[in-house]
Amino acid sequence: xxxxxxxxxxxxxxxxxxxxxxxxxxxxxxxxxxxxxxxxxxxxxxxxxxxxxxxxxxxxxxxxxxxxxxxxxxxxxxxxxxxxxxxxxxxxxxxxxxxxxxxxxxxxxxxxxxxxxxxxxxxxxxxxxxxxxxxxxxxxxxxxxxxxxxxxxxxxxxxxxxxxxxxxxxxxxxxxxxxxxxxxxxxxxxxxxxxxxxxxxxxxxxxxxxxxxxxxxxxxxxxxxxxxxxxxxxxxxxxxxxxxxxxxxxxxxxxxxxxxxxxxxxxxxxxxxxxxxxxxxxxxxxxxxxxxxxxxxxxxxxxxxxxxxxxxxxxxxxxxxxxxxxxxxxxxxxxxxxxxxxxxxxxxxxxxxxxxxxxxxxxxxxxxxxxxxxxxxxxxxxxxxxxxxxxxxxxxxxxxxxxxxxxxxxxxxxxxxxxxxxxxxxxxxxxxxxxxxxxxxxxxxxxxxxxxxxxxxxxxxxxxxxxxxxxxxxxxxxxxxxxxxxxxxxxxxxxxxxxxxxxxxxxxxxxxxxxxxxxxxxxxxxxxxxxxxxxxxxxxxxxxxxxxxxxxxxxxxxxxxxxxxxxxxxxxxxxx
Ligand SMILES: Nc1ncnc2c1ncn2[C@@H]1O[C@H](COP(=O)(O)OP(=O)(O)OP(=O)(O)O)[C@@H](O)[C@H]1O
Numbered sequence: 001x002x003x004x005x006x007x008x009x010x011x012x013x014x015x016x017x018x019x020x021x022x023x024x025x026x027x028x029x030x031x032x033x034x035x036x037x038x039x040x041x042x043x044x045x046x047x048x049x050x051x052x053x054x055x056x057x058x059x060x061x062x063x064x065x066x067x068x069x070x071x072x073x074x075x076x077x078x079x080x081x082x083x084x085x086x087x088x089x090x091x092x093x094x095x096x097x098x099x100x101x102x103x104x105x106x107x108x109x110x111x112x113x114x115x116x117x118x119x120x121x122x123x124x125x126x127x128x129x130x131x132x133x134x135x136x137x138x139x140x141x142x143x144x145x146x147x148x149x150x151x152x153x154x155x156x157x158x159x160x161x162x163x164x165x166x167x168x169x170x171x172x173x174x175x176x177x178x179x180x181x182x183x184x185x186x187x188x189x190x191x192x193x194x195x196x197x198x199x200x201x202x203x204x205x206x207x208x209x210x211x212x213x214x215x216x217x218x219x220x221x222x223x224x225x226x227x228x229x230x231x232x233x234x235x236x237x238x239x240x241x242x243x244x245x246x247x248x249x250x251x252x253x254x255x256x257x258x259x260x261x262x263x264x265x266x267x268x269x270x271x272x273x274x275x276x277x278x279x280x281x282x283x284x285x286x287x288x289x290x291x292x293x294x295x296x297x298x299x300x301x302x303x304x305x306x307x308x309x310x311x312x313x314x315x316x317x318x319x320x321x322x323x324x325x326x327x328x329x330x331x332x333x334x335x336x337x338x339x340x341x342x343x344x345x346x347x348x349x350x351x352x353x354x355x356x357x358x359x360x361x362x363x364x365x366x367x368x369x370x371x372x373x374x375x376x377x378x379x380x381x382x383x384x385x386x387x388x389x390x391x392x393x394x395x396x397x398x399x400x401x402x403x404x405x406x407x408x409x410x411x412x413x414x415x416x417x418x419x420x421x422x423x424x425x426x427x428x429x430x431x432x433x434x435x436x437x438x439x440x441x442x443x444x445x446x447x448x449x450x451x452x453x454x455x456x457x458x459x460x461x462x463x464x465x466x467x468x469x470x471x472x473x474x475x476x477x478x479x480x481x482x483x484x485x486x487x488x489x490x491x492x493x494x495x496x497x498x499x500x501x502x503x504x505x506x507x508x509x510x511x512x513x514x515x516x517x518x519x520x521x522x523x524x525x526x527x528x529x530x531x532x533x534x535x536x537x538x539x540x541x542x543x544x545x546x547x548x549x550x551x552x553x554x555x556x557x558x559x560x561x562x563x564x565x566x567x568x569x570x571x572x573x574x575x576x
Pocket of ligand 1 (some may be wrong): 375376377378379380381382383385497498499502503544546547548549551
């Protein structure tokens with residue numbers, strides 16, 4: 001029999017019984033599996049420890065221990081004061097140090113609480129001028145640290161009373177379960193609030209620390225909240241509550257940046273939602289402007305600068321495999337190489353506030369997400385596409401553009417272009433088959449949606465570079481585009497890195513290459529700035545194309561992640 005933990009000479013207890021059980025089981029368990037199961041269960045270490053604890057506690061209870069002293073904390077205080085007066089002795093000094101340590105003080109205070117068996121919370125005394133006729137009130141005491149209380153107040157327009165306007169989910173007020181929306185606030189720390197402005201009360205609260213006593217008249221009971229599925233929104237703008245003049249309580253605000261994923265915990269209030277940063281362990285929610293409110297504010301702030309038609313001294317069919325780009329202008333003639341047939345102006349109906357998102361991971365075997373590169377002319381989109389294609393031609397693919405111009409002798413249908421008649425091209429335009437199209441010297445050029453589908457259906461990652469205004473057309477569940485903004489570095493770095501680079505230009509309509517000019521760099525940087533302001537909320541990744549191989553590795557690893565990891569995408573993309 002194992003040695004007993006409860007001490008020799010003590011009458012056999014539960015622990016001995018447990019220890020003896022396995023040897024008694026054999027005759028009762030007919031099946032060997034049952035026997036092994038029971039042996040393991042009764043031999044379980046955790047169970048033994050629990051029984052040992054149980055035994056000890058019972059033993060302790062039986063002993064009915066009483067405290068020698070019920071005011072150890074006060075005694076320690078007296079002793080340390082006494083010692084302070086005779087501090088010449090080293091031992092005394094040390095003892096005094098120990099007794100004044102916060103941990104020791106807490107320990108002794110806990111000892112006294114247990115010794116006095118006073119476990120009930122200490123309630124504030126009832127007000128002396130308590131009026132029987134008064135509405136039934138509740139007196140609540142909350143202990144506040146530096147964290148805001150998590151409740152906002154307002155003055156009721158009709159009655160003039162100060163009422164609790166909202167309770168922030170997960171905040172101290174909500175966790176207490178004692179304060180509710182609609183409760184009328186009468187006093188804070190004994191100070192009547194009737195004649196005070198909400199801002200003054202907020203100031204009193206902000207300045208208080210420790211226990212705060214509220215006198216409240218309970219409001220009409222709220223209905224029990226219905227458990228709703230979680231809602232996540234991607235923020236499409238930056239928000240700093242400290243800078244927001246409209247927020248009812250700056251401390252209760254939740255700051256976020258464009259691209260932050262927010263869990264919306266309450267949309268009950270039409271103006272201020274309650275939200276948390278996704279994955280944040282802190283349960284406390286903060287106030288953020290509601291979509292409707294933010295849209296209204298942004299609409300009033302407009303108009304913003306819109307992206308002008310890209311001007312470029314280059315006049316060319318752009319880059320690798322003649323990927324199709326629009327609106328190249330010749331600086332001298334100021335004539336569009338292709339006249340864009342779609343509005344390039346910002347769609348004013350789109351006010352970027354929030355986009356509801358959900359996590360999405362590509363199921364194995366499903367088509368890859370379309371990879372879209374956006375950036376100013378000459379920044380290096382074709383160079384990056386070319387490098388990706390060379391790195392893994394089986395994995396990456398590009399679209400083949402359509403044209404209505406006649407095929408040249410050295411060209412092959414479906415290699416450089418798909419050659420179609422002008423009539424058919426126009427019919428396809430009417431049928432919205434083009435992502436982008438344009439006209440140059442009387443011929444049409446364009447990229448079709450079907451050309452993207454063709455690459456994707458081969459099980460390849462389709463690489464596409466487009467003007468940003470067409471992103472809207474591509475942002476659909478079918479393509480789930482991963483939009484990468486290729487951004488130029490500073491002018492100084494452009495000058496350094498593009499010493500040997502060439503852009504295509506066209507003099508007398510003959511395509512040739514020429515070095516970048518300072519003006520090209522300036523235009524690249526300016527266009528990038530406008531693009532980012534106008535379309536930045538649509539970019540899932542921004543890559544600064546400073547050193548080419550660094551930019552390429554960054555893009556490559558971003559694409560790898562997109563292929564393998566779960567990403568936040570518009571919720572509508574996950575329904576199909
Ligand atoms: N990081 C870089 N360092 C040095 N040269 C670069 C870098 N990125 C691109 N280039 C060079 O800059 C020139 C323009 O690049 P590229 O044709 O890829 O631009 P693009 O963005 O595709 O422009 P467009 O849209 O007008 O075709 C090329 O000569 C390319 O080799």
